[in-house]
Amino acid sequence: MPELISISNFSKHYGTIRxxxxxxxxxxxxxxxxxIGPDGAGKTTCMRTLCTLLTLEAGEMRLAGYDVCRDVRxxxxxxxxxxxxxxxxxxxxxxxxxxxFADLFGVPAAEREQRLPQLYHFSKLAPFKHRxxxxxxxxxxxxxxxxxxxxxxxxxxxxxxxxxGVDPVSRREFWEILQQLREQGVTILVSTPYMDEALxxxxxxxxxxxxxxxxxxxxxxxxxxPDALYxxxxxxxxxxxxxxxxxxxxxxxxxxxxRLHVSFAAPLxxxxxxxxxxxxxxPITHMLPIAPGMEDTFMILMKNDAS
Amino acid sequence: xxxxxxxxxxxxALTKHFGKFVAVKNLDLQVRAGEIFxxLGANGAGKTTAIRMLCxxxxxxxxxxxxxGFDLFKENEKIKQxxxxxxxxxxxxxxxxxxENIEFFGGIYGLPRTTLRQQRARLLRELELxxxxxxxxxxxxxxxxxxxxxxxxxxxxxxxxxxxxxxxGVDPEAxxxxxxxxxxxxxxxxxxxxxxxYMDEAEYCNRVSIMYQGEIIALGSPQALKQHxxxxxxxxxxxxxxxx
Numbered sequence: 001m002p003e004l005i006s007i008s009n010f011s012k013h014y015g016t017i018r019x020x021x022x023x024x025x026x027x028x029x030x031x032x033x034x035x036i037g038p039d040g041a042g043k044t045t046c047m048r049t050l051c052t053l054l055t056l057e058a059g060e061m062r063l064a065g066y067d068v069c070r071d072v073r074x075x076x077x078x079x080x081x082x083x084x085x086x087x088x089x090x091x092x093x094x095x096x097x098x099x100x101f102a103d104l105f106g107v108p109a110a111e112r113e114q115r116l117p118q119l120y121h122f123s124k125l126a127p128f129k130h131r132x133x134x135x136x137x138x139x140x141x142x143x144x145x146x147x148x149x150x151x152x153x154x155x156x157x158x159x160x161x162x163x164x165g166v167d168p169v170s171r172r173e174f175w176e177i178l179q180q181l182r183e184q185g186v187t188i189l190v191s192t193p194y195m196d197e198a199l200x201x202x203x204x205x206x207x208x209x210x211x212x213x214x215x216x217x218x219x220x221x222x223x224x225x226p227d228a229l230y231x232x233x234x235x236x237x238x239x240x241x242x243x244x245x246x247x248x249x250x251x252x253x254x255x256x257x258x259r260l261h262v263s264f265a266a267p268l269x270x271x272x273x274x275x276x277x278x279x280x281x282x283p284i285t286h287m288l289p290i291a292p293g294m295e296d297t298f299m300i301l302m303k304n305d306a307s
Numbered sequence: 308x309x310x311x312x313x314x315x316x317x318x319x320a321l322t323k324h325f326g327k328f329v330a331v332k333n334l335d336l337q338v339r340a341g342e343i344f345x346x347l348g349a350n351g352a353g354k355t356t357a358i359r360m361l362c363x364x365x366x367x368x369x370x371x372x373x374x375x376g377f378d379l380f381k382e383n384e385k386i387k388q389x390x391x392x393x394x395x396x397x398x399x400x401x402x403x404x405x406x407e408n409i410e411f412f413g414g415i416y417g418l419p420r421t422t423l424r425q426q427r428a429r430l431l432r433e434l435e436l437x438x439x440x441x442x443x444x445x446x447x448x449x450x451x452x453x454x455x456x457x458x459x460x461x462x463x464x465x466x467x468x469x470x471x472x473x474x475x476g477v478d479p480e481a482x483x484x485x486x487x488x489x490x491x492x493x494x495x496x497x498x499x500x501x502x503x504x505y506m507d508e509a510e511y512c513n514r515v516s517i518m519y520q521g522e523i524i525a526l527g528s529p530q531a532l533k534q535h536x537x538x539x540x541x542x543x544x545x546x547x548x549x550x551x
Contacts, residue, residue: 037478038450038478038479038480038481039448039449039450039476039477039478039481040448041478084476137349137350137351138350138351139349139350161476164475164476165350165472165475165476165504166350166504167348167349167350167352167504167549168504168506168542168545168546168549169349169545169546169549169550170349170350171504172546172550193476193477193478193479194505195479196542238487238490254483255483255486255511256507256510258510258511258529258530295479298479299479299480299483302480
């Protein structure tokens with residue numbers, strides 16, 4: 001696949017704070033690419049610079065061959081950007097918002113009329129055409145914001161945490177739309193705090209403190225997990241946290257819903273595991289080695305990077 | 308006879324109409340001290356309306372209920388003094404410093420001056436905000452803001468805490484740290500009433516309810532709900548129940 005977005009040696013400072021530190025990244029045409037990392041990792045800075053909204057100070061960024069410093073107009077015509085807080089006009093209706101954004105991007109009326117049914121179709125917003133944006137539910141607002149971003153048929157979509165604060169069913173609908181767009185050949189760069197969404201991307205990049213810690217396909221991201229991981233099922237997960245933390249070779253303990261994920265520097269011998277289970281201050285229902293998931297890997301990479 | 312269980316939040320057929328629209332219909336809830344209760348539902352299901360009634364901010368249309376022992380209809384002013392409320396979006400004044408926010412909320416809750424001064428020093432230390440004490444709250448990282456907002460909501464040591472999407476947009480590590488705080492508070496006997504869209508967090512609750520179009524359509528421990536619906540996770544249970 002040809003490279004559509006390339007970022008080379010990108011750095012950005014805000015005063016004395018280094019937001020992005022020598023980042024290099026390439027995204028292929030047609031790819032659904034996920035960007036994850038904690039607050040302050042530099043994700044938004046990276047996205048806003050790609051969208052020509054922040055000045056590139058150091059490094060190089062190109063989209064479809066266009067340079068973010070020189071070719072601002074061309075880039076804006078092929079790109080759709082949905083910021084974290086999208087500025088829908090709350091006192092305009094759904095239809096009026098779409099019309100407004102079409103005019104803003106200079107979409108000819110004939111083309112707009114052709115485009116609207118498609119956008120209404122996938123967003124399922126047609127029955128709400130005349131409802132004010134302020135009266136839409138969180139999930140519907142996000143779908144309207146996405147529709148406004150798509151009105152000029154951008155080749156590249158940049159979405160900054162589009163599903164934050166959206167319920168699981170609406171989130172799934174939103175991602176079904178993203179997958180449809182991807183099938184139509186749109187290249188998508190999306191950031192998300194939800195690991196189940198990151199799993200739906202073709203590739204995922206982990207950012208922390210302005211740097212790239214890992215980049216891989218979701219199914220292969222756990223190659224970056226350095227330890228041996230165990231799942232512990234117990235009626236009282238939080239009460240067992242101190243117990244595991246006290247073990248000398250224990251590297252990390254995380255509560256995962258109703259169970260614990262505990263990592264050790266090396267795989268445990270069967271005898272050792274039996275000892276751990278027998279000596280636990282609260283009963284352990286079972287303890288088994290498991291393959292680390294995206295969130296396990298994310299947490300450990302962050303922790304190791306911080307120390 | 309066994310003693311009556313000490314419910315800190317208790318409602319019977321609690322209902323709220325806005326004109327013809329029924330936002331909350333026949334809400335029946337009993338939540339105990341020390342319990343973490345997850346109040347789940349789709350956007351627009353009626354969660355916020357229900358929470359506003361439980362906090363004494365909105366008068367119910369019908370039904371009955373008591374929060375912290377006070378009646379939702381007649382004693383809502385007393386309820387406000389006995390609860391803590393935090394929502395990630397609205398709790399803090401961004402153009403005040405962390406120290407000023409603490410003073411402001413302490414003032415609202417009527418804390419004596421010396422108590423407030425001690426609390427302020429303790430919180431800034433515990434939250435590791437001493438260096439940022441003079442900075443505007445707006446400039447703090449989200450994880451810090453969130454813990455500061457929680458601390459402000461707890462200044463008057465309320466027995467019941469309402470948390471409305473406290474972790475929206477926060478990264479996995481900050482979310483975990485926040486849930487450590489929540490578990491700690493529950494162990495001290497506080498009632499935690501929390502809404503979230505993160506279904507892994509639903510698993511941390513002792514019990515959860517799922518609301519759909521103003522009504523509770525499921526209620527129980529995460530284990531029981533998963534077992535009953537034969538799903539591996541709360542995420543799957545939620546989608547199964549809400550996406551019909």
